[in-house]
Amino acid sequence: MNDNExxxxxxxxxxxxxxxxxxxxxxxxxxxxLAHELAKLGLDVKRQLALPVVYDGITMEGGYRIDLLIxxxxxxxVKSIERIAEIQRAQxxxxxxxxxxxxxxxxxxxxxxxxxxIARVLNGY
Numbered sequence: 211m212n213d214n215e216x217x218x219x220x221x222x223x224x225x226x227x228x229x230x231x232x233x234x235x236x237x238x239x240x241x242x243x244l245a246h247e248l249a250k251l252g253l254d255v256k257r258q259l260a261l262p263v264v265y266d267g268i269t270m271e272g273g274y275r276i277d278l279l280i281x282x283x284x285x286x287x288v289k290s291i292e293r294i295a296e297i298q299r300a301q302x303x304x305x306x307x308x309x310x311x312x313x314x315x316x317x318x319x320x321x322x323x324x325x326x327x328i329a330r331v332l333n334g335y
Contacts, residue, residue, distance in 0.1 A: 213284060213312065216281060216283060216284045217284065217313070217315070217330070219248065219251055220248070220317075221325075221328070223244055223248050224244055224317050224319075224324060225324050225325075227240060227243045227244050227247060227319070228324040230243075233320045234320060235290060237277075237288050237289060237290045244278065244286075244288065244317070245257050248278075248280060253280050253281055254280070254282065256278070256279040257277070258275050258277065261275075261308065261309050263308055274305060276305060276309070283311065285309065285313070285314035286314065287305070287314065287316045287317070289318040289319070290318065290319050291318055291320055292320065294316050299316060299329055299331055302316055302329075306331065306333035307333055311333060312333050313330070313331070314331045314333070315328060315330055315331070316328070
């Protein structure tokens with residue numbers, strides 16, 4: 211499955227979760243439900259994946275955690291905040307660079323309209 215197909219599945223599953231639960235819950239609730247919906251589609255979903263940070267030859271284990279990694283390709287940061295700010299996009303881009311991933315999404319479930327809570331971030335473009 212390519213990145214865009216994964217993105218389409220992610221949107222549909224996120225929308226399903228948002229319609230069922232609405233805004234205002236903890237990020238961990240949305241993350242768990244979203245991972246469940248993606249797994250039901252047969253996607254490989256890893257949650258809270260710890261990855262090392264390598265700097266100047268030093269490896270720091272557990273330097274950061276990815277909320278969701280889908281099919282080893284797409285990184286997802288789940289949020290429940292007022293709005294997505296540039297810092298969330300920048301954080302995701304850092305995760306993409308450090309992990310060598312090309313595509314990621316910030317999904318903010320604390321919005322009235324789900325599509326307004328999505329930010330797509332590309333590494334290297």
